[in-house]
């Protein structure tokens with residue numbers, strides 16, 4: 013039966029139409045058990061050729077499981093059905109424990125160390141050596157060298173943490189879901205856009221209530237805070253939002269104890285593994301060297317952004333006093349006042365921009381840009397896909413050799429997970445008996461063409477999303493690395509993985525590129541320069557305040573994870589950070605940390621800074637292209653050679669230095685976000 017199933021075929025591209033969803037569980041169960049047997053057999057090998065007789069066969073097994081499981085989780089995300097969902101939910105824990113077993117396999121760890129200490133290590137190439145070093149590092153960080161007793165303790169801590177994190181997230185979600193602000197008097201709706209008011213009407217009806225109900229979910233809360241003219245109502249909503257899941261709300265959803273326990277468990281885990289604190293542990297797999305480097309980076313960004321933010325607050329305060337009758341600007345006035353000022357300063361709407369950005373033109377322009385930068389060809393293929401909207405593209409290099417493929421699935425539809433993402437379907441792996449080219453999925457949720465239209469139109473934000481995901485695709489597909497664990501996006505440090513994607517986004521702010529991807533539906537001309545200039549100005553509007561906010565989150569995350577058991581005081585740490593970052597005092601009741609899911613409920617602990625860090629890298633790399641536009645083909649080649657094609661085979665810092673001929677600097681980002689030279693402007 014296994015042989016009949018397309019799920020297990022190692023063909024160049026997956027064969028979606030041949031997948032039999034009702035046998036996913038059976039096929040995966042038998043695949044996992046044969047995978048365990050094969051790994052066991054490989055490890056019994058007492059051969060001296062550890063790479064050839066142990067590592068390679070184990071990689072072979074991992075590849076098969078990864079490819080089969082990758083298809084199931086992809087289908088589950090893009091064409092969900094009850095059959096797939098059920099199979100996915102049954103299989104997900106089994107696959108997770110399969111990979112957990114490998115990462116804790118003591119014999120495999122011993123083999124890797126034997127190889128590392130043998131003479132044959134020197135005969136391996138750079139990619140293979142990096143792979144072995146990464147594996148040994150990960151085994152160590154997973155506790156492979158601890159005593160049995162400490163390993164047991166580490167397991168308990170991991171279980172605690174996974175329960176605590178999901179309880180943290182549940183509390184945030186439940187507290188968010190439970191709250192609503194009911195308005196009965198329609199005069200108090202003044203200023204709120206009709207679409208948001210209608211949604212609030214439906215929300216009230218769904219609760220069997222009269223009037224309008226506004227909630228703390230983003231599509232309701234954000235426009236409410238931006239537009240509601242009723243100041244006491246804004247304050248009420250603000251308070252509800254910033255006290256979510258705290259001691260000021262329902263006791264059932266209070267995250268205070270969860271946070272304390274999460275931090276204590278993380279701290280203990282780090283110390284068991286030989287680190288002073290959790291930040292030191294977390295940074296082991298990141299591009300930065302240590303916590304001090306992150307602290308210094310955040311401080312210099314704060315120094316640059318704070319005076320700009322202070323100036324912006326002053327401008328908004330004066331405007332609010334003169335035009336909005338607000339004497340002293342409070343946190344619940346900020347979005348509202350900024351939005352009024354924005355309306356006054358920039359007279360254009362997203363919809364006005366959208367009509368100049370037809371998807372077909374954007375796609376064509378993007379592929380052309382990729383061709384001009386990296387000298388690669390992108391050609392459409394016909395083939396087996398999971399939905400009629402999906403397209404397959406083949407990528408060839410300057411010698412006409414096919415180097416990889418990617419799928420593009422752009423429109424939103426029922427049964428498709430929201431958002432945009434890139435996922436690897438197949439990783440490049442060549443050598444010995446195997447050869448497979450990289451394959452990526454690029455998935456977005458853009459609006460479909462309207463009735464009677466053949467094209468769909470994108471907002472500038474959506475164009476950026478497309479460019480961003482294309483950057484990830486290129487990183488994965490243009491790799492030249494032959495060792496699977498470090499080819500494409502594999503093995504790239506967490507805080508550097510967004511470099512190629514954000515780098516591509518920068519081109520959406522380049523007039524030359526905008527001219528190539530835009531077109532007036534009537535005249536065929538590109539977007540008018542005056543409209544682009546407005547777009548550009550709006551981009552950096554209030555960027556000091558926005559940047560400072562991100563820096564506050566990043567610094568709080570770093571500091572709270574740099575503390576030891578005795579000094580873990582969330583509110584106090586937050587207050588210390590705010591003394592450095594705040595430009596409008598947060599009220600005493602503000603409990604922002606209680607709903608900071610990225611770090612307490614997700615994978616960003618001591619890593620939130622990565623957002624800004626990747627922006628620094630991408631802005632700095634992009635500026636090289638702006639400095640000498642005539643040298644772009646040469647620079648593109650270098651970016652391809654030193655960054656995109658290197659994958660995780662070399663450290664991200666070495667990659668960056670090889671491209672930029674120096675370590676990254678924050679100056680380019682400051683310039684691009686309008687934060688540079690502020691003092692001089694004054």
Ligand SMILES: [Zn+2]
Pocket residue numbers: 480484510513
């Ligand atoms: Zn990304």
